[in-house]
Amino acid sequence: MTFENIPPLLDEALTARGYTALTPVQTAVIAEEAIGRDLVVSAQTGSGKTVAFGLAMAPQILDGGLVSLAREPAALIIAPTRELALQVSRELMWLYAKAGVRIATCVGGMDASKERRTLNQGAQIVVGTPGRLRDHLERGALDLSALKVAILDEADEMLDMGFREELEEILNATPEGRRTLLFSATMPKPIVSLAKRYQHDALRISTVGEDRGHGDISYQVCTVAPPDIENAVVNLLRLHEAETAILFCATRENVRRLHASLTERGFNVVALSGEHSQSERNQALQALRDQRARVCVATDVAARGIDLPNLSLVVHVELPRDAEGLQHRSGRTGRAGRKGTAVLIVPYQRRKRVESMLRGAKIEADWIKVPTAADIRAKDHDRLLETLLAPVEVEDEDRALGAKLLETMSPEDIAAALVRVHRSKMPQAEDMLDDGSRE
Template sequence: MPFSETLPAVLIRALQERGYAEPTAVQAAVLEEETVGRDLLVSAQTGSGKTVAFGLAIAPELMGGAERMPQAGHPLALCVAPTRELALQVKNELAWLYAPAGGRVVSCVGGMDPLAERRALAQGAHIVVGTPGRLRDHIERGNLMTGALRAVVLDEADEMLDLGFREELEAILDSAPEGRRTLLFSATVPREIATLAASYQRDALRISAGKEGGQHRDIEYRVVNVAPHEIERAVVNLLRASDSPSAIVFCSTRAAVARLHTNLGERGFSAVALSGELTQAERSRALQGLRDGKARVCVATDVAARGIDLPDLGLVIHAELPKEPETLLHRSGRTGRAGKKGVSVLVVPPNRRRTAERLLMAAKLKAEWGEAPTADEIRAKDRERLTEQVKAMVAEEADADDLAAGRALLEEAGAEAIAAALLKVLRAPLPAPEELMTVQEQSRPARPQRELAPGGGEGTWFRLNVGRDGQADPRWILPFLCRRGHVAREEIGRIRIMGRETRFEVAPQVAARFAAAARRPDPAEPHIRVEPLPAGMSTEQSDRPKRHYRR
């Protein structure tokens, strides 16, 4: 169904130039004949196109029947959003929509220069978009005149109330003329939103564009089970396995964001961080890096759960689970936008399984449970990707110099060696996949410590530079050794935790392989070193019974 012909032709052209062939559900709903001139209370899923929806809904108040906007003066419409990112995104959306009609959109958000905003307001605007606190401040200082307002839009109204902006919203609405239209857009309509609507709207039309809190048909939800100490490694493998041009990884705290961002950078990922402690300029640069393709991964707190719109974002990873189902929905809603498909993955250790189940149930979501991609699966996928990449390169026409150099190489090294070298060069920049324990290995109880068949031998002893003083604990040391040395649990023998170091025994038949693997530093725990125990050093008194190994 095409856009309504009642819209000004200049707006329809702007939509077509932007690639909008037909309206989304929420856009079609707000353009129905019965909505004209009425207050609206709209619930719609994130990513459903509601910014364009309310931009079109207020067109009669802004333009009437004209094809051009009047000269900019005191604003005709005010749009309020909970966060800086969302407010700036709304400004950008409304700017391209109304630019052909001569519309001028000004933003007023926390973290930006208030003097520059005051000058912009003084030059005149048709639409002002901002955050509650900054808008109220400009109104009280006389910088923002609200007497000419014909429409007020509250975007993500539920989030603004959750953030404690009720007083600011009421002050803004009280300052607007009584005859204006008031449009409330919210993912859900809890009691607080209904109360606000009843106080500041007149005979509002209730519109529900899709099921509240229901499953977004363009988002596939998955849950991966991981060992408690392998969450970060699982994130690495999820990113490596994905074909998405960009991804967001959510953490609960600023400290967790900083740690994961640093570790992903050390592993070779082009990553940016986004959290509340950054300035607006830093946050804008981070997002622009993702849009430009200079960065592929954004590690963020829930400050990015709303108002971040990246066209090529196909993957959302919840490295740490959110506390509320609404936050899960909004985090996940960064993907699967504007009809594109996306994947939302919850990384869940055993002690968080019930929390994950409750979150999914409360959000009315169905998810596929499984394991994170393994290193072997990622290597196999790499072979397929690189092979296709090489085929595409071969299909391109080469110039004479390259062909001559290629013939010389072919005579000297052979086709197979050249192809292998090319694949090696293409693979070199890719971050290495992580070796993960399987779910069975995570849940399998340790085998009884017993003497094996007579004639067995002593194991080979190693040591870690972490002991009781560094909170060494067999519950994490044993999985760590298995992962670091690529051995099974039953191939680790006695463990002796001392004050400043830990000594442990490895089965003799795998000791050389263990030593070679453990010698390589672990990017996640570079401070932990593993080395053979010097000959003659005492290994008495252990935390595990003595074991003999079959030869």
């Protein structure tokens, strides 16, 4: 399939990746009125904005459809976290692979000397976090004198994290005539101020409505007595049996405690928080992608920049700070047209605060009771029947073993044993101290 206003080499990459149509934000940034201009883009997480700015900056990267031979970077992408920067690099690598573009990634927690060598060898695109980029800039390893386009991804989050000084130092080192693209899920006053200072005649693009911000996420809220929170987590995991789930906690200590508790109960679980090294984070994410682990317990460090295709359940074990935090956490699921569920576990005394947060985020949520052990047994029964009744290819060796079993056991006993083995692999549901009926 051929896409309009896209260089042939990028068109080929999109087709090879299975793209049949562009998302609203991807279409908007390459429209005629957007070409060559500064942009301020509001788009929900999961809307395909990484590919969007990859397409938007193509005229500045490719010279006549081919990669420029200049050693200094033509494009700079700044992201708030290591995970998001690494994800952006991975996306741009496949998008620009056929064009032969060299991409350098500069993030905290990685080998800085290796990054400097990569920059010295020449890269057309540099992706990094504010602190590490400023470090390379001050050491003379990063030369932005020939930069043609600067992109701030999740700009609102970078300002929330206190990176204004780093961003200003980096942008002040770029040429006056470069394009500046601001991508932000929300547009608070600090973002508007940043746009006025570093952009000229910027085109405002908002695709929040078109991207159906919450359209693919089903929100649920369950109120519990505080001592029941951990039991509620267990029962929610067991009810959904999600291929991949993320549980959000407020602190590193709570991540450690919940991770240990779920591991003891028999869940395949990994942890992500600020205390983990980049290598440990990469290993945890790979375990989730490989399905060696199905549950991730995390602080908000995982709320941005983590893209797990099979993630279908997000549980807010501890409440986010505000409506924006709720959206960013929940936005880890329901991505790229897939359906997802986000569940908030709310202590009774904090119900009013959650109601206010949901109104602020314009989210309609279903208030539900925590699933009981009986609910989970019924769900397990249905899942087990579905699994066992599904058609399978049986090998001769399996048939021979089945025949031998039938010589010593009745079909009913064999079926019961099969069910018992299947159930033994599942963590036990918890009995709630409170039945969830209290208002």
